[in-house]
Each structure stands twice: as structure tokens, then as C-alpha cells.
Amino acid sequence: MKLAEAPTLSLEAGASHLTEVLRGYASAEGLPPSLREAWQAHARQAHLEALFLDQKHKEDWKYTPLSFLRRPWKLAPPVQASPPVSLAFSGQAAELVLPSEDLPALRSLPAPTSVWEALLTPAASLQHYALSQEGYFVLAPHGTGELSVHAATLSVAPGTQAEVLVAPSGSGFLLVRLHLDAGEGAQVRFFLPAGGGAHDLFVYVLVTARLAQEAQVETYDLTASVGWKRSEVRVYLSGVQAQAHLHGAAIVGQGSVVDHAIRVEHAVPHTASNQLFKALVYKGGHSAFQGRIFVHPHAQKTNAYQSHKALLWEPGAVAYSRPQLEIFADDVRCTHGVTTGFLEGEMLFYLRARGVPEEQARHLLAQGFLEEVLSRVPQEALRGWARQAMGFAE
Amino acid sequence: MLTIRNLHVSVEGRPILKGLNLEVLAGQVHAIMGPNGAGKSTLAAVLAGREGYEVTEGEVLFEGQNLLDLGPEERSHAGLFLAFQYPVEIPGVSMVQFLRAALNAHRAAKGLEPLDTADLMALLREKAALLKLDPSFLTRSVNEGFSGGERKRAEIFQMAVLDPKLAILDETDSGLDIDALKVVAEAVNALRAPHRAFLIITHYYRILQHIQPDVVHILADGRIVRSGGPELALELEEKGYEPLILPA
DSSP, X not given: OOGGGOOOOOHHHHHHHXXXXXXXXXXXXXXXXXXXXXXXXXHHHTTGGGTTTOGGGGGGGTTOOOGGGGSOOOBOHHHHTOOOEEEEEETXXXXXXXXXXXXXXXXXXXXXXXXXHHHHSTTSSOOSEEEETTSEEEEOOEEEEEEEEEEEEEXXXXXXXXXXXXXXXXXXXEEEEEXXXXXXXXXXXXXXXXXXXXXXXXXXXXXXXXXXXXXXXXXXXXXXXXXXXXXXXXXEEOSXXXXXXXXXXXXXXXXXXXXXXXXXXXXXXXXXEEEEEEEEXXXXXXXXXXXXXXXXXXXXXXXXXXXXXXXXXXXXXXXXXXXXXXXXXXXXXXXXXXXXXXXXXXXXXXXXXXXXXXXXXXXXXXXXXXXXXXXXXXXXXXXXXXXXXXXXXX | OEEEEEEEEEETTEEEEEEEEEEXXXXXXXXXXXXXXXXXXXXXXXXXXXXXXXXXXXXXXXXTEEGGXXXXXXXXXXXXXXXXXXXXXXXXXXXXXXXHHHHHHHHHHTTOOOOOHHHHHHHHHHHHHHTTOOGGGGTSEETTTOOHXXXXXXXXXXXXXXXXXXXXXXXXXXXXXXXXXXXXXXXXXXXXXXXXXXXEEESOSXXXXXXXXXXXXXXXXXXEEXXXXXXXXXXXXXXXXXXXXXXX
């Protein structure tokens, strides 16, 4: 059934329907016994069966429009058989565990550059999971108009570096669930791009990460006008000197919803986290940000920073921002800054007074606003992709 | 070059300029001095086309063209430049990006092709050296993290790049230490030319010791109440505004 022909349910009926679908999925029927247990644990962790209805978590969904749930989502058949994937990075070598029937979907990527090329041609060859020998993990699900679930657990060995790219494309509702265990001193970067005008793409990415001593995680969430995207990142800093640096830049156009739900837990002393999120919201766009910093009672010398800025491009743009700081230790430094507002007239005048025509001046200012995040993306190809997808290519 | 006749300007319904007349010829440097609240910055704002200023009477001609009919960018293309009193920070936009956009818009208005990158960079480096600005500032975001003095020098740098016919310096000297003031003054003096005019708005005699004006005006309560040669600035410095702006 094409999406356009889908009958419309009430929101409640749609959510119950989805819950049923996901509950069936979480039962892991049809999976080999060796994988079933792992998948069930995964599903529990992801609250898959109760994501959208769980009363306990209702507050966390308060500012997230869910009207797309009114569609009677069906699981996409090929994905139903797709099992969880476990990966272990160890030095330069990587081990990928997959059942034999999925092997054709596995692509070997000889050099990191080809990973980025694949990203730049969306809807291309990368259907499911791919992995190089370089410590790159790529998850590029291509939606075919239905619901699909994609999950992976990554264990990154002590002292190792890994980069993880999650690049959904196509159409439909894609649930992506990743869990990271970062060993001592491991460094892991997540790149979470989506967009390029895919208005029939609905993406829910849930990343959980547990960091051992001196481990570091970075996330770069880059969204350019998708139908709906919620990126939920939960980081648990469980070892001293562990660090999390979380970034997001989003263009939220007409009819688009972009939602960031961040939770960083500082569980031990001497850990650091940093959140920098920016959203440029056009008329008819909806941006939401929830950023929770939770500092445990013994987590002294925590250093946590959070910044969220929403730029409302014109009347009719909507942005919610909800910083939450829960601090139970007394010797910490936690700062946060949240701003939501329209373009500063003084900036526009300054550019015009130098001869830059108004439309071009606005464009430059829009780019400048997001550039604070884009310029920090440590992958040139992805930076280029984001600028292009957001309409800032020079 | 610039002719202002009987200019009346209100801000939020409150009259600020009340019949201002001024004639600036090509090649001249005019200084406008006056006490706080006299309307100096309003004059600069209304000439550059800032929003929120209502012209209730009078006219402004720039090279025979009605300036008030033009948008801020068109005034810039026509050759007008305002060095801002408080230059705003533009995060994420580098000085190179900014001036490339500005210069190419100026060139497009003259029917010229965009400048290629090599020529652009050569021009920017040359003018940065004139203002003793480190070339690294070209790749930094416009005015972001600049000190007050750096911002003012960056304004004059932009002026040098855009090569205007009429430059208005709105209290460019305030907040400058003596070394920075000399750098700015030297750059302005280097740019003095028969085809170019300057309007220097200031509170202080100090800058006029370094940039010799042709005409000094005293602006008080929205009108020019006295005009004279450079000696008028000195007289102001010695006596203060009060005796000079009181009706004779």
C-alpha cells in the first residue's frame, strides 16, 4: 500500500497498532535460538514495545508531534527476518556476527573513502550493514515505505577508535537502535545524517552508550528536512575522565519535525560532557530539544555544558527547548544556555549596509548560524554533504 | 556629493533631527561634533538606511540621486559606507565570506564579473596590512571575539576594501587607544582622495588632531548650529559645547 493511500487512524489507535507490531517484533519469533535472547534483551532495552505509549515516559514525548503514527504501519518484510548484529572492534580488525542468510547484504568497504561516497549517493547500494577493516561501521537502511527496525550492539575494545555512520534514506518509518560499550580509552564517533528533502522519511534513532575510564564518544547529528526525526542519545559516563561531546545541526522545514532527546549521566568523578545543538526552523517546522544532565551524588568535579539555540526563521515556526539539570554532587561545574528567537535585525542591516542584498544576507546568516556546529564535523565529506543538503553549498 | 536639505527625522514619534542642512563636496572631510543626544548617530543611521527612522520632512541627495528612496544595499552600491559605532558579531560567517559577498554584489551592480579567489585574497591581505590586522582575522567570524579596538579597525579595513565615495565614521574613535587611533587615522588619511569624502562623527577633538577636517560642524538639538574650519574643533575643546551652542 502506498503511503498516500493509507487510511488514517486516530492517534491512539495508530500508537496501539504500532505497539502491537513492535511487540510481535520484540518476541523475536523466527530468529535462530542463538540470536533470540540477544535480540529480546535489545528490544527490552530499547523499550521497543512501549516506546510511544509508556506512561512513565510520556513527559519525554510531550513536545514531539506523532501524527505520522496515524498511519497503520506494517513491518517491511525483508527487515522482519533481519537479526541483530553484534560487532566487536579490536585493534584494526573487526568481527561481524551475522546469520548466513544475511551475508549478501554485507558489503566489505576497503577504504573509508568509499563509505563516504556511498553516503553521498543516498538510496544507493548500502542496504543493511557494512563494515570495513578500518574501524568503520555503517548502517544505511533504505526505507521502502514501511516500518523497519535496525539494531546493532558495538563493543569497542580499550584504546581503539571507531566511527559509526547511521544514514537512513528512502521513505517509511525507520527505527534504529544502537548500543555502544566503549572500553577504556576507546574513542567512538557517531555520525547521524538524514535528509535532503525526504519528507516521507520518519526516523527514530536511539543510541545508548556506556563509557569506561577515559573513553570518549562524539555524536554529530545532521538533519536537513526529513518528515520526522527523533534522535535520542543516552550516555552513561561510568569511568573517570570519560567524555561525551554531542552535536546537532538541523534544518526544520515546512511539515518537518526534528527532535533531540539527550540524556548524559555523570556517574563517577572527573567526567566531562558537552552538548551543542542548533536548529533553524522555517514556517510549519517543529523543533524540540530536551537535554538532561544528571550528576550522581559522588560524581564530583563533573564538567558539563549544554547549549541549544533555535532560530525561528519566520512566524509560524515552532521550537521547544527543555533543559534539565539534575545535580546531586556539590563540587561540579554545569552550565547551560538556551535561546530561541528570530534573526537579529542588526546583523541583517550590517550585511545590507555593506552591499549584500537582503536575500543573500539572510542566506549567509542562516549558514553562519549552523556553521558553529557544521565546522566541527571531523569528516570533510560529511561536512560537505551537510552543507549541500542544507542548501549552503558554495 | 552629499546634499541634505531641511532634514526632519523622528524615532518612535519623537523628533530627533529638526531641519538639518549639510553640503559635503567630493574630496572634503567634514567633522560633526555635538553633545550626547544631539542627533549625530541618528544622522548616520538615516543616511545608511537603518529601519525605525522616519523622515518627516526634507531630502537627501547623493550625487544627485534621492538617497532616501534606496535600500541599504543600494546605498552601499552607490558608494556610501558607514563605519558602525557598535559593529555586530556575525557568528559562523568569516570576514572572507562576508566581503566576497559584499564586493561581488558591488561588482554585479556595476555589471562586473565576480572577483576570483586569488584576486580577492590579494586585495583583502593588502588592506589588512594597511590596518595592521593579522591576516588570520580574515578567516575568523566577522567581529566575533574581536576587542573593541579590533572591531573599529575592522570597520576601516572594510571601508578600504569597498572603496566608497562617501564614508561616514560614526564615533569610530571611541574605545580606541592612542596607538589604534593612529592606525585608523593613518588609514583614513591614506584613503583621502579628490573623488572621496568623509563625514566624521565624534565627541572628541582627539581624532581631528590626526585627521585634519576641512569643515567642522556643531550639531545640537537636531540642527547644525555652527560650522567653521578646523579651529572650531579646537575652540570646542577649550570652551566646551555650552557657550558655542547657546543662541548669541
